[in-house]
Amino acid sequence: MDEIQQAIKEQVEAHPVILFMKGTPQFPQCGFSMRASQALAGVGVEFAYVNVLEDERIRQGVKEFGNWPTIPQLYVGGELVGGCDIILEMYESGELETLVKEAAAKQDG
């Protein structure tokens, strides 16, 4: 596994809820990243994020890591949950809240 893949793996394992996005939750640089981070913020659990625009190697690397061709990508408990559509779908149904709260509680406990 190369250095970038290793770095992404470490990030994903270190944070129970982590969003790879374009820009930041405060200043998102893409509508899809904006909606994804707003849904997470709406759930009311702290989440980590990586601004992929700061490092082209991460931007490409995370696509390979998740075997997922687009950004944003949400990882919970080390597993890829999905991109913007799936995050929003799960937010609407309440599944997102359950999933991230369980993951956050595991981290605390």
Next chain:
Amino acid sequence: MNEQRVRMIRERMHDALAVQQLEVVDESHLHAGHAGARDGRGHFRVLVVSDAFADKSPLQRHRLIYEAMGDAMETDIHALTIQAMTPQEYQQASSG
């Protein structure tokens, strides 16, 4: 350019999945000028109805669609907004 892309998306969906219903909408104009649009790739929305999605999670359904799109996700498509439904789900959604 994007008309060709819409055709290509339709073809790839039909080739890979037993599609019963398919809508492909070019939404590139909604994103004109933003960072992702500058590389010239397009934004599209798809509604795909197929039995292939039965017993599959949203993640697995999206993967099937991304796999069907193949290299086009690199070369032609910046973003694909996906609705993936089984025929039963589609029927419920349209009658509800």
